Amino acid sequence: DQLRALLRQMPKAELHIHIEGSLEPELIFALAARNGVALAYASVEQLRAAYAFEDLQSFLDIYYAGASVLLKEQDFYDMTSAYLARAAADNVRHAEIFFDPQTHTARGVPMADVINGIHRACQDSPVSATLILSFLRHLSEEDAFATLEQALPHRDKFIGIGLDSSEVGNPPEKFARVFARCRELGFHLVAHAGEEGPPAYIETALDVLHVERIDHGVRCLEDAALTQRLARQQTALTVCPLSNTKLRVFDTMAEHNLLGLLDAGLLVTVNSDDPAYFGGYMNANFAAVFEALPLGLAHAQRLARNGFIAAFLPDEVKRRYL
Ligand code: HPA
Ligand code: ZN
Numbered sequence: 442d443q444l445r446a447l448l449r450q451m452p453k454a455e456l457h458i459h460i461e462g463s464l465e466p467e468l469i470f471a472l473a474a475r476n477g478v479a480l481a482y483a484s485v486e487q488l489r490a491a492y493a494f495e496d497l498q499s500f501l502d503i504y505y506a507g508a509s510v511l512l513k514e515q516d517f518y519d520m521t522s523a524y525l526a527r528a529a530a531d532n533v534r535h536a537e538i539f540f541d542p543q544t545h546t547a548r549g550v551p552m553a554d555v556i557n558g559i560h561r562a563c564q565d566s567p568v569s570a571t572l573i574l575s576f577l578r579h580l581s582e583e584d585a586f587a588t589l590e591q592a593l594p595h596r597d598k599f600i601g602i603g604l605d606s607s608e609v610g611n612p613p614e615k616f617a618r619v620f621a622r623c624r625e626l627g628f629h630l631v632a633h634a635g636e637e638g639p640p641a642y643i644e645t646a647l648d649v650l651h652v653e654r655i656d657h658g659v660r661c662l663e664d665a666a667l668t669q670r671l672a673r674q675q676t677a678l679t680v681c682p683l684s685n686t687k688l689r690v691f692d693t694m695a696e697h698n699l700l701g702l703l704d705a706g707l708l709v710t711v712n713s714d715d716p717a718y719f720g721g722y723m724n725a726n727f728a729a730v731f732e733a734l735p736l737g738l739a740h741a742q743r744l745a746r747n748g749f750i751a752a753f754l755p756d757e758v759k760r761r762y763l
Pocket of ligand 1: 462607714715
């Protein structure tokens with residue numbers, strides 16, 4: 442119908458996508474063969490069948506195992522090109538893409554190969570695409586500092602810094618000093634907070650790390666004062682509906698709080714997070730949430746517009762989409 446066509450056709454900005462989470466099982470097997478990497482699964486079907494997650498950690502274990510096939514600059518290029526082609530098919534006009542360098546440098550892959558492969562694919566795509574280097578929060582702040590140091594020769598190839606991986610027990614304030622340094626260096630700052638972790642993590646992401654957007658942030662509604670603050674400041678939340686149901690943040694899409702977030706006046710955006718693992722890219726996320734919740738044309742337009750409002754793009758570029 443009319444709403445479904447609008448959801449597909451409207452220009453979108455994707456602000457929460459982990460490039461390693463766009464690696465489809467077919468590409469994992471192709472890269473494993475190309476690089477001589479052994480996999481714990483015999484076939485694409487067996488691997489896909491393992492994508493039944495109980496929580497964030499059970500997903501992360503498989504996500505890091507999948508990334509182990511990435512060894513050469515061309516592998517990072519091919520993965521990123523495949524994502525951008527898929528994004529273009531969903532009318533994504535701009536993407537701000539997370540990458541997790543520590544996942545790769547820990548296996549001996551040179552930082553230059555990681556960044557150059559992903560960046561070259563962005564430059565070769567008709568989709569506008571920028572990069573956000575994300576620190577793994579289960580590792581130490583010292584490790585994050587070392588990663589920043591290795592990445593700085595490539596500082597012209599990424600625009601921001603993020604924080605992802607296992608949230609509970611790894612609060613934002615663990616990374617206070619390295620984020621302060623990144624802020625001095627002039628990077629945009631974001632952090633995952635309030636996905637599985639408590640609303641207090643959203644607060645310290647804002648007050649200690651000084652992030653400009655919150656990735657996920659859906660648990661903010663448990664704290665009325667925090668919700669009011671996020672609404673007043675118009676802090677963007679990069680919400681990922683299919684991720685939230687696959688990782689059991691909400692048991693069903695009908696229980697997702699996206700409409701509650703919108704009704705609270707928050708700057709909500711819709712994103713795919715790890716589309717190869719969670720069952721869909723941008724349009725599948727829009728379709729799933731509009732199927733399950735009483736949302737209409739005005740909500741669709743507001744969500745798409747929010748993506749551009751919250752993007753790290755110059756005002757004159759944003760204006761074309763607003
Ligand atoms: N949360 C935390 N870490 C992640 C995610 C996520 O949704 N996706 C990839 N790494
Ligand atoms: Zn994420």
